[in-house]
Amino acid sequence: QSALTQPRSVSGSPGQSVTISCTGTSSDVGGYNYVSWYQQYPGKAPKLMIYDVSKRPSGVPDRFSGSKSGNTASLTISGLQADDEADYYCCSYAGSYSWVFGGGTKLTVL
């Protein structure tokens, strides 16, 4: 079970859009529509931002969107705001009641 691959860091200016990729295999990301994304501030627990690839929980702004193509999932944040600056983690169901995470991406708002 290998970690999903995310870029270590991404950045963007306020108002711009950024996309964070999450690459796995056909045994996890590509095999199930069960990718989720989490936002984590320093010292805080992760917060669910996207579930089931592209669904948004209540309270999450529609500036956050998710998608998947093959073995790669993506989180897009449009209209960047200063408080979007955080770490973002993807997670995929990997079968047999196991889950696998990405290594995390640090988003910097310039």
Added chain:
Amino acid sequence: QVQLQESGPGLVKPSETLSLTCAVSGYSISSGYHWGWIRQPPGEGLEWIGNIYHSGSTYYNPSLKSRVTISVDTSKNQFSLKLTSVTAADTAIYYCARLRYGDIWWGQGTLVTVPS
């Protein structure tokens, strides 16, 4: 709304056993879902440790399987983690969580330190 709260020692000596408990409120463990543990070493990423179904069936990360035991006490609506033979590499924030295929609901986490 489900709430999860971890408890246990914040400091464990090398070679000893790390033991944590997660108290669940707002939802009965017996009603379903998987309940598990995820850890995050300081400054690093998240690692799935394992989970348990209310029936008692357990599923563990292969990299930790030989050292991990997760159990459930439905009468107390809580579940527990035991990690044996700990080393400094096991120093991390340990989160308990409710896991569904497509999302995870997290506890606030508890830091466990194993001195080197």
